Amino acid sequence: MIPASFDYVRARSLEEACQALAADDEAKVLAGGQSLLPLLRMRLAYPSVLVDVGRLAELQGIHDRGDHVFVGAMATHDEVLRSPLINAECPLVALAAATVADPAVRHRGTFGGSLAHADPAGDLPAVALALDCSFVVRSADGERTIPASAFFADYLESTMEQGEILVGVQVPKLGPGWGYHYEKFHRTAQSWAIVGVAAAVKRSNGAIQEARLALTNMGPTPVRAGATEAALRNTELGEEVRRACEEADADTSPPADLHAQPDYRRHLARVLTHRAVLGATL
Structure with missing residues (x-):
């Protein structure tokens, strides 16, 4: 046009x-x-x-x-x-x-x-x-x-x-002690993210001391996964991390479009947040 x-x-x-x-x-x-x-x-x-x-x-x-x-x-x-x-x-x-x-x-x-x-x-x-x-x-x-x-x-x-x-x-x-990971789910390499997670994680003595997590395409603006950030503080790697990431979609308003419905995006947010946190701790 x-x-x-x-x-x-x-x-x-x-x-x-x-x-x-x-x-x-x-x-x-x-x-x-x-x-x-x-x-x-x-x-x-x-x-x-x-x-x-x-x-x-x-x-x-x-x-x-x-x-x-x-x-x-x-x-x-x-x-x-x-x-x-x-x-x-x-x-x-x-x-x-x-x-x-x-x-x-x-x-x-x-x-x-x-x-x-x-x-x-x-x-x-x-x-x-x-x-x-x-x-x-x-x-x-x-x-x-x-x-x-x-x-x-x-x-x-x-x-x-x-x-x-x-x-x-x-x-x-952010200085030493931080790890980083960006996890993105999309249909093709050139596509917009259906959901993405930006993760910065600081570890001390093997435990997560602090996590900063923000979600892509889970609302009209990018959003921090505040509930998961709080739940991860001073958490040992393992099952506690997975449970904390189950709260990643709290206080979000994911859109519905041709690529995904809100409930699917919520599921992706939880799964991808777990992956991003683990990726940032490697």
């Missing part, structure tokens, strides 16, 4: 991009285009202006900032999953990025674009929630930081305001 007509602005600086967005309430940011362009072609989005930020140096790169890694919004999935810094300090991000679509999409799609799109079936939003990441956004009025717990508002909606651009994401370094 052919998109509706729109104007196009290639921003030469972050400031220029912010000004272009502030000038029109119907303007949209164009980054890698892997989410926005299909919406345009199907006429599910009707922006009056596309502001292209693809060449802005301010949004590029992956940087060590001491207690966290700063991932520029325009870093591609492929750059993220191949980054030595990410793999050393935030491996859960790389594990999830490696499961995004296919190599062609990973070379064009951007880390920030995937998160700003706020699709609960996306892999990275659950990872950001599990790791307690923070989102740095900029507008013509200045800069602010939004914690991941407050970033995802609803299906395909974030708490970013009109005129704001995602500059990058602060990914905390």
Whole structure:
């Protein structure tokens, strides 16, 4: 299909991009285009202006900032999953990025674009929630930081305001003792997750000291498996872990669609959470 007509602005600086967005309430940011362009072609989005930020140096790169890694919004999935810094300090991000679509999409799609799109079936939003990441956004009025717990508002909606651009994401370094795993169930390698689980688990003296778990596609936003996190605290590996993971679907509202009904997604959430926890303890 052919998109509706729109104007196009290639921003030469972050400031220029912010000004272009502030000038029109119907303007949209164009980054890698892997989410926005299909919406345009199907006429599910009707922006009056596309502001292209693809060449802005301010949004590029992956940087060590001491207690966290700063991932520029325009870093591609492929750059993220191949980054030595990410793999050393935030491996859960790389594990999830490696499961995004296919190599062609990973070379064009951007880390920030995937998160700003706020699709609960996306892999990275659950990872950001599990790791307690923070989102740095900029507008013509200045800069602010939004914690991941407050970033995802609803299906395909974030708490970013009109005129704001995602500059990058602060990914905390959890330090030694943590293990990571991303478990995803999907029909084909290129498909969205029917359910996914992002797990970060800290062990001490053979027991689980702390677990951070977030679920993909179990509601209109990614959700933390809080009941299971609490049940796993100071738990020995074994049957207690399996019982704790039976609570993974508590306080979720899984969707019904062509791929799965809510009760099946609840079953998957429990099974995949158990697998993810065990995978993170290896």
